[in-house]
Amino acid sequence: MAEYNNNKEKRRVDPGTPPGGPGVKPPRFNPYWIYGLIAVLFIVVNFYLTGSKGPVETTWNKVRTTMLVSNDIDRMVVINKEKAHIYLKNDRVSKYEKDFQGTFTKPAETGPHFYFVIGSIETFERNLAEAQENIEMSQRIEPEYRNERNWMGELLWTIGPFILIILLWLWIFRRMSRGAGGGSGGIFSVGKSQAKVFDKDSRVNTTFKDVAGLSEAKQEVVEIVEFLKNPGKFTRLGGKIPKGALLVGPPGTGKTLLAKAVAGEANVPFFSMSGSDFVEMFVGVGASRVRDLFKQAKEKAPCIVFIDEIDAIGRARGRNPNMGSNDERENTLNQLLTEMDGFDTNSGVIILAATNRADILDRALMRAGRFDRQIHVELPDLNERKEIFQVHLKPLKLHGDVNIEFLSKQTPGFSGADIANVCNEAALIAARKNHDAVMRQDFLDAVDRIIGGLEKKNKIISQDEKKTIAYHEAGHATISWLLEYAHPLVKVTIVPRGKALGAAWYLPEERSITTKEQLLDEMCSTLGGRAAEEIIFGKVSSGAQNDLERVTKQAYAMVSIFGMSDKVGTVSFYDSTGQSDYAFTKPYSEKTAELIDEEAKKIIDQQYLRALEILRKSADGHRKLAELLLEREVIFSEDLEHIFGKRPWEKHVLENNNSKQQDISPETSDATGQPA
Numbered sequence: 112m113a114e115y116n117n118n119k120e121k122r123r124v125d126p127g128t129p130p131g132g133p134g135v136k137p138p139r140f141n142p143y144w145i146y147g148l149i150a151v152l153f154i155v156v157n158f159y160l161t162g163s164k165g166p167v168e169t170t171w172n173k174v175r176t177t178m179l180v181s182n183d184i185d186r187m188v189v190i191n192k193e194k195a196h197i198y199l200k201n202d203r204v205s206k207y208e209k210d211f212q213g214t215f216t217k218p219a220e221t222g223p224h225f226y227f228v229i230g231s232i233e234t235f236e237r238n239l240a241e242a243q244e245n246i247e248m249s250q251r252i253e254p255e256y257r258n259e260r261n262w263m264g265e266l267l268w269t270i271g272p273f274i275l276i277i278l279l280w281l282w283i284f285r286r287m288s289r290g291a292g293g294g295s296g297g298i299f300s301v302g303k304s305q306a307k308v309f310d311k312d313s314r315v316n317t318t319f320k321d322v323a324g325l326s327e328a329k330q331e332v333v334e335i336v337e338f339l340k341n342p343g344k345f346t347r348l349g350g351k352i353p354k355g356a357l358l359v360g361p362p363g364t365g366k367t368l369l370a371k372a373v374a375g376e377a378n379v380p381f382f383s384m385s386g387s388d389f390v391e392m393f394v395g396v397g398a399s400r401v402r403d404l405f406k407q408a409k410e411k412a413p414c415i416v417f418i419d420e421i422d423a424i425g426r427a428r429g430r431n432p433n434m435g436s437n438d439e440r441e442n443t444l445n446q447l448l449t450e451m452d453g454f455d456t457n458s459g460v461i462i463l464a465a466t467n468r469a470d471i472l473d474r475a476l477m478r479a480g481r482f483d484r485q486i487h488v489e490l491p492d493l494n495e496r497k498e499i500f501q502v503h504l505k506p507l508k509l510h511g512d513v514n515i516e517f518l519s520k521q522t523p524g525f526s527g528a529d530i531a532n533v534c535n536e537a538a539l540i541a542a543r544k545n546h547d548a549v550m551r552q553d554f555l556d557a558v559d560r561i562i563g564g565l566e567k568k569n570k571i572i573s574q575d576e577k578k579t580i581a582y583h584e585a586g587h588a589t590i591s592w593l594l595e596y597a598h599p600l601v602k603v604t605i606v607p608r609g610k611a612l613g614a615a616w617y618l619p620e621e622r623s624i625t626t627k628e629q630l631l632d633e634m635c636s637t638l639g640g641r642a643a644e645e646i647i648f649g650k651v652s653s654g655a656q657n658d659l660e661r662v663t664k665q666a667y668a669m670v671s672i673f674g675m676s677d678k679v680g681t682v683s684f685y686d687s688t689g690q691s692d693y694a695f696t697k698p699y700s701e702k703t704a705e706l707i708d709e710e711a712k713k714i715i716d717q718q719y720l721r722a723l724e725i726l727r728k729s730a731d732g733h734r735k736l737a738e739l740l741l742e743r744e745v746i747f748s749e750d751l752e753h754i755f756g757k758r759p760w761e762k763h764v765l766e767n768n769n770s771k772q773q774d775i776s777p778e779t780s781d782a783t784g785q786p787a
Contacts, residue, residue: 166196166223167210174227175242188255192232196223308382317371323502324495325365331356331486332369335461336377339413353483355451355462359469360488363528366465370417373463380414386423389443397443405450412459421464427473444473451481490526493519499527503534510548518554523621533557563608578741579644580605580613583654585737586643587615587636590725592751592758596632604745627675634662635718642722666711676710
């Protein structure tokens with residue numbers, strides 16, 4: 112009982128607080144209730160107030176045989192030559208109570224009590240005269256004629272359609288304004304900026320402490336924030352505040368997160384919007400929104416303006432596929448260029464922008480004076496991945512066997528978003544397995560799940576297909592183990608996962624440049640699956656589709672981009688800037704194209720013959736590995752070491768796992784629906 116009283120006491124709130132307690136907003140008033148009340152009121156007035164005074168319909172036959180004969184009628188009034196209203200004598204009204212009870216409306220005591228449709232005036236007068244032939248002249252009824260107009264009905268029929276059209280137009284107009292312009296001004300504010308403003312009243316909680324890694328990028332951005340806080344430190348030496356900074360990097364590396372941290376750290380107004388917010392269905396709206404954005408920014412200077420995915424409007428001019436057509440994007444870009452560095456000064460307004468496609472941006476946008484700095488936000492290295500893991504592992508309940516350094520080594524090439532996904536997926540897998548804490552194996556399964564897809568153990572595969580897949584994957588594993596520059600193998604599986612029927616998992620070396628020998632060894636290892644099928648079965652299958660695709664691209668890159676062909680020479684036909692205009696011809700002649708094809712095919716053929724030779728020399732080990740793979744379905748680097756021995760040139764020391772847990776990496780030899 113004490114607990115009940117305490118809870119009851121807690122529910123007492125101040126009379127001035129809104130329903131639901133302090134801090135809880137009262138429910139919003141729905142205007143449709145007003146429409147419903149008006150409709151109900153209209154029905155009540157129509158049927159109970161207006162309708163209750165109306166006469167009851169009857170027939171001429173009843174009037175002639177009953178009312179006229181009994182002399183019950185006091186007077187008869189013909190309205191608009193259409194209806195005859197009958198007024199009964201006061202002492203005869205009770206005689207017709209039964210007729211009134213069967214109707215929804217009841218006539219007034221003074222009348223009219225009944226009405227009937229007369230047809231034509233001539234017929235009505237003739238019938239009335241015939242019905243009163245036997246009645247004395249003093250008792251005969253002489254009809255009165257009256258013209259009445261229904262002002263309300265005529266008014267509704269006159270202006271009602273116009274009112275309905277206006278209401279319908281307003282409703283459509285309102286719907287269009289929501290979709291096109293937004294904001295409180297509706298369609299009239301379509302040219303207004305859609306930027307979200309963060310100032311002292313609405314702060315962002317993200318700070319630089321929440322951004323792991325990106326030490327160089329953070330230093331550049333912190334300097335901009337510090338300049339806004341303490342400009343005298345820099346201006347006393349003659350420096351000027353930078354006008355803009357462009358964050359460039361692959362997706363998921365933390366460009367937008369870095370901008371959020373700037374908003375959280377800076378004590379100045381922060382305008383945030385996306386590049387697509389400038390694009391609209393109306394002509395000239397993009398340029399108008401740019402003008403309005405900078406107008407607001409100048410009023411609140413010093414401030415920071417952040418444009419996410421600026422490539423939506425910053426694409427290089429003159430590269431529109433619709434040749435010669437008026438491009439709204441170009442008009443918006445021209446206005447943006449003028450506002451950023453035109454005749455008008457934008458002192459105190461700093462532009463931050465983010466994109467992962469800097470190569471397609473217009474040159475005028477990239478020049479100094481608009482974006483003075485280009486901050487490259489690249490994929491995190493080993494140490495930065497440790498910091499990112501530390502951030503995302505904080506909310507997780509971890510088991511004692513989880514090692515952050517081990518996890519960072521197992522995820523080369525992962526972006527910050529990928530690492531966040533790994534941590535979340537590991538927690539979901541641990542919950543699915545009813546674990547009390549997230550274990551190391553859960554993280555390994557999570558990386559497997561993200562890279563390769565979901566395991567499909569129930570996929571129907573015949574024994575012949577399974578054997579082909581096993582020897583195919585064993586071919587990859589054998590050659591990669593025996594070649595010096597191939598990536599160290601970690602795991603081989605023939606369990607279908609995602610679209611792949613089988614896959615070999617590697618732990619790629621983190622390197623900045625790649626030599627010709629390393630590329631050739633990787634190509635030879637990739638062709639090992641096709642070579643194994645030819646040696647063992649004497650025929651090849653479509654399972655090497657992904658392998659051939661990767662090898663072909665690699666060979667053409669070696670010849671036409673990296674300059675690794677003696678015949679073609681040390682030339683590169685790749686434009687990394689992406690700023691070249693539309694070219695209708697290739698940057699080389701047909702003769703050079705034939706030479707590139709010959710050289711690429713020569714490289715692939717040489718590596719394929721090399722793969723055949725290696726597999727023939729190591730036939731016993733290849734066969735043992737394939738049979739072990741058929742038996743277990745998943746094998747690890749320890750099994751290859753037991754069959755082939757240790758690699759004498761091994762540079763990486765992979766962490767041994769006595770229980771043979773999965774050590775996985777983001778690089779596999781297959782990414783399609785075929786065995787790698």
